[in-house]
Amino acid sequence: MTPALTSRRFSASLAGFALALSTAAVIALTTGALRVPAGDVLAALGSALRPTVPVAVDPASAHVVLFVRAPRLAMAIITGCILGASGAGLQGVFRNPLADPGLLGISSGASLGAALHIVAGGHALGGVGLPLAAFAGGLGAAALAGAFSAGAGARATGALVLAGVGVNAAAGAGVGMLAHVATDTQLRDLSFWLLGSLGGATWPRLAVAAPVAVTSTLALLRFGRPLNALALGEADAGHLGLEVRTTRALLLAVAALGVSATVAVTGPLGFVGLVVPHTARMLFGADARRVLPAAALLGALLLVLADIAARTVAAPAEIPTGIVTAAVGAPFFLVLLRAQRRPA
Amino acid sequence: MIAGGPIGEIVFALGAGDRVVGADTSCTFPEAFEKLPRVGYQRKLSAEGVLSLRPSLLLAGHESGPPEALAQIEGAGVVVARFAEALSVAAAVASVREVGAAVGRAAEATALARGMEREITSAREEIARSSSRARALFLYARGPGTVLAGGAGTAAAAMIDLAGAVNAAADIEGFRPITAESVIAARPEVIVIPERGLQSLGGAPGLFALPGIAATSAAASRRVVSLDDQLLLGFGPRLATALRALAEGIRAASPVAR
Numbered sequence: 001m002t003p004a005l006t007s008r009r010f011s012a013s014l015a016g017f018a019l020a021l022s023t024a025a026v027i028a029l030t031t032g033a034l035r036v037p038a039g040d041v042l043a044a045l046g047s048a049l050r051p052t053v054p055v056a057v058d059p060a061s062a063h064v065v066l067f068v069r070a071p072r073l074a075m076a077i078i079t080g081c082i083l084g085a086s087g088a089g090l091q092g093v094f095r096n097p098l099a100d101p102g103l104l105g106i107s108s109g110a111s112l113g114a115a116l117h118i119v120a121g122g123h124a125l126g127g128v129g130l131p132l133a134a135f136a137g138g139l140g141a142a143a144l145a146g147a148f149s150a151g152a153g154a155r156a157t158g159a160l161v162l163a164g165v166g167v168n169a170a171a172g173a174g175v176g177m178l179a180h181v182a183t184d185t186q187l188r189d190l191s192f193w194l195l196g197s198l199g200g201a202t203w204p205r206l207a208v209a210a211p212v213a214v215t216s217t218l219a220l221l222r223f224g225r226p227l228n229a230l231a232l233g234e235a236d237a238g239h240l241g242l243e244v245r246t247t248r249a250l251l252l253a254v255a256a257l258g259v260s261a262t263v264a265v266t267g268p269l270g271f272v273g274l275v276v277p278h279t280a281r282m283l284f285g286a287d288a289r290r291v292l293p294a295a296a297l298l299g300a301l302l303l304v305l306a307d308i309a310a311r312t313v314a315a316p317a318e319i320p321t322g323i324v325t326a327a328v329g330a331p332f333f334l335v336l337l338r339a340q341r342r343p344a
Numbered sequence: 345m346i347a348g349g350p351i352g353e354i355v356f357a358l359g360a361g362d363r364v365v366g367a368d369t370s371c372t373f374p375e376a377f378e379k380l381p382r383v384g385y386q387r388k389l390s391a392e393g394v395l396s397l398r399p400s401l402l403l404a405g406h407e408s409g410p411p412e413a414l415a416q417i418e419g420a421g422v423v424v425a426r427f428a429e430a431l432s433v434a435a436a437v438a439s440v441r442e443v444g445a446a447v448g449r450a451a452e453a454t455a456l457a458r459g460m461e462r463e464i465t466s467a468r469e470e471i472a473r474s475s476s477r478a479r480a481l482f483l484y485a486r487g488p489g490t491v492l493a494g495g496a497g498t499a500a501a502a503m504i505d506l507a508g509a510v511n512a513a514a515d516i517e518g519f520r521p522i523t524a525e526s527v528i529a530a531r532p533e534v535i536v537i538p539e540r541g542l543q544s545l546g547g548a549p550g551l552f553a554l555p556g557i558a559a560t561s562a563a564a565s566r567r568v569v570s571l572d573d574q575l576l577l578g579f580g581p582r583l584a585t586a587l588r589a590l591a592e593g594i595r596a597a598s599p600v601a602r
Contacts, residue, residue, distance in 0.1 A: 033396035060395055063420035068392050184484065184492060184519045185387070185407060192388050199390060202412050316366065316393030317384030 010290055013283070017297040021077070024304040028073045029065060031308060033315035036061040045070075067203070072311075075201035076303040076321075078213045079262040080272060084299025085220040086255035087273035088280060088291045092227035093251050094157050100274035101259040104160075104252065105141035105167035107268040110260060111194060112171040113137020114267070115178040118190050130193075131205055131264040138260030141167045146252060157234070157248070196267040196322025198307045209261045216258025217296055223251055224289030231286065271326045272299050275333045282336055302329060345394060346371055347386040348405020350578035351427055354440050355403065357456055357581040358449040366397040370407075373574050391416035401425060403446060430579035431502045433464050440581065456581060463584035468506065471591045475508030478594050480569075481532030481562070482511070484519055485541035488554060493522035493530070499577040504536060507591040524556030532562045534594050538573035569593030 030041050044062040083101060090099040101107060117133035145167045149159035175194075179187055226247045229237040234244050259273070280294035306324040313319060345366050346352040352371035355361060361376055368386040371377045383393045386405060391413040394402065402422050404414060406429040418424045425446040430436040437457045444453020482494030482504060494500030495516030504511045512530040513522070522530075535551060545551045552563040562568070571593070575586045 033390065033393040035396070060398070060420040060422070063416070064392050064395055067419055068395075068416050180521060188385075188387055189409075199388075200410065200412055202416075311390070311392065314384070316381055316390065316396050317369075318390040318393055 010284060014293060014297065017294070017301060021297060021301045021304065024301055024308070025073055025077070028076070028304055028308050029069050032064065032069060032311050033318075034061065034064050036065060041065050071201045071203050071206055072198045072307060073304065074206055074210070075198050075262075075265060076307045077300045078206075078210050078217070079198070079266055079269065080276075080298075080300035080303035081217045081296040082213045082220075082258040082262055082299075083269065083273040083303075084276040084280070084295035084297070085217050085292055086259050087275075087299075088277035088288070088295035089220045089223055089227065089251050089255055090273075091277050092223070092288050092291075093230060093248050094161060095231065096157075096161065097278065098274070099161070101255060101263075102168070102268070102270070102273065103164045104256060105145045105164050105171060106138040106256055106259050107263055107270075108168045108171035108175070109141020109144075110134040110138035110263040111268060112141070112174045112178075113264075114193050115175045115182075115190055118193065119178045119182045119186050128205065128208070131200075131208070134267075135260050135264035137171075138263050139256055141171055142252065142256035142260070146249070146256075160252075192320065193267045195320035196269040196325075197320040198266055198303075198310070199318065199321075200265055200267075205265050209265050212261035213258045216254050216261070219254045220251070220258070221292050221296065223247070224287075224292055226251075227288035227292075231288070267320075267322065269303070269322045269325050271329045272302060275329055276302060279333060279336060345383070345397060345399035345402045345422075347383075347389060347402065347408040348427070349373065349574045350430070350439070350580040351403045351405045351443060352377060353574065353578060353580040353582070354443045354456075355447060357440075358444055358447065358452045360447045360449050363447070365399050366394070368408075370405075373572075389413045389417075391420075395420050395422065401446065403427065403443065405429075429499075431497075431499055432579075433461075433506070433583065436579040436583050437461055439579070460581060460583060464587065467584045467587045467591075471506075471508040471587065474595060475591075476595050478509050479512040479531055479533045480504045480507075480509040480536050480594055481513055481527070481530055481534075481560075482536045483522075483541065483551075485537065485545050485551075487544050488546075488550065491522060491545075491554065492519040493527075494519055499579060500536070502579075503576060503586070503590060506587055507594060509534070509591075509594050522556075524554075524559075527554075527556035528559050530560075532560050534567040534569060535560075535562045536569045536571075536576075536590065536594070538576055539570050540573050542568070542570045 030038050040057045040061050043057045044065040048066050087100045091097060113133040113136050114130055117130045121129060145160060145163040148163040179190060182190060226242055229240045229242045238244050276299045277291060277295045280291045280298055284290040284294050306328055307321050310319050310321040310324045346355060346364055347368040349370040349372055352367055353373050355364060356374050364380060366381040366383050367377050369382055370386050381397055383389060386407050387409050394417050399422055402417055402424045404424055404426045414424055427439055427442060430439045437460055440457045441453050444450050482500035484492040493513040493516060495513045495518055497518055501511045512532040542551060548568050551568060552558060557563050571589055575582055
């Protein structure tokens with residue numbers, strides 16, 4: 001077990017992460033396939049704050065900064081935060097290191113919603129149709145998993161994991177069936193969506209997804225104490241005065257809501273929700289009051305960095321962000337795991 | 345900037361190839377495209393990637409997307425000219441005129457369109473004289489596990505019809521995965537398959553070893569016509585060439601002509 005850090009050192013570490021995130025954000029805004037000088041980036045951002053003042057920036061550059069890079073950056077941050085925080089919350093509430101937002105069926109439910117829209121929905125509702133369908137699918141799958149595990153009493157946690165497995169399998173079958181009947185172009189659209197990308201981030205979509213995701217993240221951060229109590233076991237947590245069932249239901253609902261909102265826009269971004277909380281625990285110990293904010297910040301940092309890579313590695317083409325998160329994150333995690341096992 | 349192979353072919357045929365700054369990966373003909381920067385696959389364009397090449401005009405074929413990226417590109421001041429899918433001779437000729445208008449080569453486009461019409465008319469007259477009316481099955485393949493048949497409403501069906509053959513898969517709609525049993529039920533006398541698809545199956549021996557295909561009369565007499573993907577399905581400036589080659593291929597492969 002990692003020795004607990006003093007709270008001052010923890011605060012300093014969090015500040016360090018926040019600084020790293022800010023630096024990554026600056027890099028995200030100033031790098032990309034299109035070469036935009038840092039001064040022009042600043043001028044473009046300034047022009048957005050004061051639209052009446054004319055600026056001497058090339059309109060294409062200004063557009064790229066304000067309507068391509070900035071919404072992607074914002075989406076990367078809120079998505080990383082909710083994935084990290086909900087992963088930490090779910091691992092705590094299940095007391096299972098393999099728990100992540102995918103376990104509840106959120107990702108596969110969202111995928112089913114997206115597949116339905118792509119294959120059977122035509123272009124219903126224009127640009128928001130697909131995210132709405134995915135959002136509904138994600139929430140629906142989580143609700144289904146919750147409903148099937150309700151009333152399992154003391155075994156509720158285990159029952160929910162199993163219900164999640166069941167919902168995942170059912171949703172997977174649905175996606176497979178739709179992929180089978182899809183036309184060639186629908187199939188390609190679907191497979192690109194399933195790889196996960198931040199390329200679909202636009203301000204109108206953010207306006208819908210961000211309030212839900214940010215509120216959910218902030219709500220999850222308040223679960224530190226209850227999660228610490230739950231870590232002692234459900235019975236002991238109950239003796240400490242915790243409403244175990246209410247807490248668990250509330251956390252699941254908040255995580256499902258927030259993750260569904262972002263998955264709807266990005267598609268499934270594997271790895272972040274599973275491994276970021278582990279990384280946070282390796283760095284800061286088991287105290288959920290620390291793990292939750294650290295996981296949120298680390299998740300955001302990982303996604304921002306991954307998206308910079310996704311946008312630039314193959315420029316002027318780009319690779320799906322979901323591939324990068326897994327390709328970069330997995331080795332990092334394995335190295336960290338090894339470093340921790342090594343006797344100090 | 346071009347997204348969509350057939351559109352790119354038209355731009356070069358109009359002599360405007362020197363003004364192209366980039367293209368998507370579906371632009372494979374003419375070979376000049378190999379020297380141009382690639383912005384990824386046409387259905388998954390990156391707005392910033394496209395903008396980084398500083399185009400003033402994006403010629404977007406019917407498959408270009410996603411819509412968000414096209415909107416972002418348009419928002420940055422690039423003119424986005426969208427083109428519908430051409431599935432008939434008239435539409436193919438119309439696309440040439442539309443692309444010509446978009447790139448400011450209207451006169452060249454008119455000349456090219458007239459030439460196309462003339463050649464296609466003579467090709468179709470030849471075809472009408474010697475039509476085999478063979479039952480042809482179009483297969484789109486990406487490896488033995490992914491074999492789709494070209495049903496009604498596809499470029500493949502339109503080409504088979506224009507080449508004077510009968511589409512054996514006319515009772516299905518669009519490109520659909522086809523089962524071994526339905527291949528046999530379609531009773532194809534000849535298989536039409538794009539070159540890349542045939543390669544993905546391991547050539548003709550791989551094709552004729554596929555479940556279902558193996559039991560057809562096309563396999564029994566090893567009749568297959570394979571043409572370049574874009575030549576066969578692009579409905580571009582080489583349409584007359586494609587029709588002649590397809591009709592000739594089907595005829596040469598049919599037992600009547602042997």
